[in-house]
Amino acid sequence: MVKLTSALALASAIQCIDGFASTTVSRLSRSFYPHALKSALPASASDQFALLFDCDGVIIETEELHRLAYNAAFKEFELFIGNEPVEWSVAYYDILQNTVGGGKNKMFYHFRNTTGVFPAAGNDPTPTTPEEEQDLVDRLQARKTELYKELIAEKAEARPGVLELMDQALADENVRVGVCSASTKAAVTKVLDVTLGEERRKKLDVTILGDDVSKLKPDPLIYITAADRLNIDPARCVVIEDSVVGLKAAKGAGMKCIITYTKSTENEDFYGLGCDAKVPDLGSRGVNLDMIFGPMKEDLSRDILVDVRDAP
């Protein structure tokens, strides 16, 4: 009983120091581990580091799931141009990604610019007016969104090495762990529950989402807010991102940034824009916690991941 009372007292003290309710759950879950409690006290805050993950692209690669969802919608609608079913290949979806933003625009681009012909859905007549074309694209997009949600629930899995690195960080008393994503709370919670599992998600020290900040990436506000809530100097925070937009947000906040690129971002000039280390993914290069924070413990300005990153 005495033990429980003092644990609760400590936990509530931490909550006050922390001053932020949404980190409380994870602090409480850590509070059953005495070393974690100790490390949460302000006296040791200067020893603390933070590892912050972007979600879409870093924890999961969503591009392929979006492509599969479009193709599944096209198939359901029985979309044909001539005798050919409408289907987007990996290579072609990459081109679409880098040419037009937004799903409906991708479809318009495909039918107006690439094929030059709108498809007919099943036995329906081919749309002939802009209104009919818009109506078909609206219906396709609505169905694609539904199918995408189902695919996330079934298939989403973490990119290689993410869970391993996150677990090392969660187990280290000197490292705080967070997710900072521009997506909405419902979307991210769903994705994180599927990829990380609910138990691991609840251990995160901080989760900052698009709904929590007034300015989205590339504005640094989301990462500045995370450092603030964790009460950790941005110079002691390391962000993992996959895009130029995310890199700019991290560097703008004064943090180190590791890029795990995807096929569609591999040719970006990440080093030119200030990234500290670039790797195809965490798993294939065996990225571990010590490669990141080992050098920083000696000197915050030291390079990280020197032995495994792509050449700058």
Ligand SMILES: *[C@@H]1O[C@H](CO)[C@@H](O)[C@H](O)[C@H]1NC(C)=O
């Ligand atoms: C698609 O074609 C239209 C009409 O020719 C053109 O105005 C538009 O810029 C093209 N879109 C792209 C993304 O190239």
